[in-house]
Amino acid sequence: MQQYFVNGKADKLVTITDKDTIKHMFNVMRLTEGDEVVLVFDDGVKRLARVTNVQEHTFEIVDELFDNVELPVQVVIASGFPKGDKLEFLAQKTTELGAHALWAFPADWSVVKWDSKKLTKKADKLAKIAQGAAEQSKRNVIPQVKLFEKKTAFLAQLAHFDKILVAYEESAKEGESAALTFELAQLSAGQKILFIFGPEGGLSPAEIKAFEGVGAITVGLGPRIMRTETAPLFALSSISYVLELAK
Amino acid sequence: MQQYFVNGKADKLVTITDKDTIKHMFNVMRLTEGDEVVLVFDDGVKRLARVTNVQEHTFEIVDELFDNVELPVQVVIASGFPKGDKLEFLAQKTTELGAHALWAFPADWSVVKWDSKKLTKKADKLAKIAQGAAEQSKRNVIPQVKLFEKKTAFLAQLAHFDKILVAYEESAKEGESAALTFELAQLSAGQKILFIFGPEGGLSPAEIKAFEGVGAITVGLGPRIMRTETAPLFALSSISYVLELAK
CATH class of the missing domain: 3.40.1280.10 (SPOUT methyltransferase, trefoil knot domain)
Known part of the structure; x- marks a missing residue:
């Protein structure tokens, strides 16, 4: 599943503001309402998120994912x-x-x-x-x-x-x-x-x-x-x- | 030291015939009589070689070198x-x-x-x-x-x-x-x-x-x-x- 990094912390409702990310999400990947992606905030936790409004670039967080692929050092x-x-x-x-x-x-x-x-x-x-x-x-x-x-x-x-x-x-x-x-x-x-x-x-x-x-x-x-x-x-x-x- | 691969086996006197190799040796590196390079023949052994004639692209083998950098498998x-x-x-x-x-x-x-x-x-x-x-x-x-x-x-x-x-x-x-x-x-x-x-x-x-x-x-x-x-x-x-x- 497509993954994006998002500055800031994970609120229940997220508005994407970075224009490169918006472009990739809605022009390249053509995400529509209900589509799911993985968002990673400053805390490094991956979260499953669902598009709630394409025009406003908003997502709701659906779930926390527990995979961590970082090296132990x-x-x-x-x-x-x-x-x-x-x-x-x-x-x-x-x-x-x-x-x-x-x-x-x-x-x-x-x-x-x-x-x-x-x-x-x-x-x-x-x-x-x-x-x-x-x-x-x-x-x-x-x-x-x-x-x-x-x-x-x-x-x-x-x-x-x-x-x-x-x-x-x-x-x-x-x-x-x-x-x-x-x-x-x-x-x-x-x-x-x-x-x-x-x-x-x-x-x-x-x-x-x-x-x-x-x-x-x-x-x-x-x-x-x-x-x-x-x-x-x-x-x-x-x-x-x-x-x-x-x- | 510059290294070159040469087809064939190592004779006492070697004539380089590959034109890319000749170009690199005598135009790029501008080797002159007495200069030394490493030549590697089909047997994979590195040999120290000295230019004997620039026009004829000939080398004499000076020494066998014993370093082998190949993986053991x-x-x-x-x-x-x-x-x-x-x-x-x-x-x-x-x-x-x-x-x-x-x-x-x-x-x-x-x-x-x-x-x-x-x-x-x-x-x-x-x-x-x-x-x-x-x-x-x-x-x-x-x-x-x-x-x-x-x-x-x-x-x-x-x-x-x-x-x-x-x-x-x-x-x-x-x-x-x-x-x-x-x-x-x-x-x-x-x-x-x-x-x-x-x-x-x-x-x-x-x-x-x-x-x-x-x-x-x-x-x-x-x-x-x-x-x-x-x-x-x-x-x-x-x-x-x-x-x-x-x-």
């Missing part, structure tokens, strides 16, 4: 600014794979230079992609998108996490393969994990040092070299496998 | 024909993630209808993408690409595998989460695995029955709904995690 994916539209790709795919948020920051070896105007525009676009992907993959929350203009602002966030992992190619080259497994085995439900990835050129030694200085752990992701936009998908899949399938 | 990803350029996406990403081959077949619910002419053209394009991705991710082999015009020809291949897994959304919906873990734990090095994925609309009940009839096992890939082109990446990542990292 909150995983924030942070990528050094990659080239082109790789963040758009990541916004869609990391949402499907359960990320709690997608962050990006200007890494030492990021080739692109994005000013604040460009970043605001890009963040808006990414947020829309994440919302669409969250609806399609029936998520309970829309991953937050945050693009940091300054690396210092990104670094200031690091204290808020229970665990920081850094995908580091050198770890993989040295044949290190156990660190990720070891770290994933330590996780407990509700923890906040930050998983950091470099841009195309990788992370600089200074960045690795800065991350390690606040307790980050470098981990390898196996023997093959993955593109910068593929590595986060491997990481999220592994986390899902360990915490959702192999439990 | 051969995983063939088979997808029902998906829409648009999703197979192009899969050719790149499944190569990075270690697939042995990418196959596709006309599934009952495939929307696209590709005739043999289109399929030949598409297979050529996919093979080029797989080769480029295999060079970038430093694979020892280029994944084979095979597009089946008839589903019967695809079904005829099923007998050649040690294990056939089918990603099945209904398994996920039923909350089944242990089957993939159970199956991956049984794998032993050298086995041939076929992992089947539906097109956008999924696999039909008749297809599931046909696969199960030859011993295929349906597995869920976790609670979130993934797009048809994302599910194979999750599967390959999980296999890599279990067989290469968690070992």
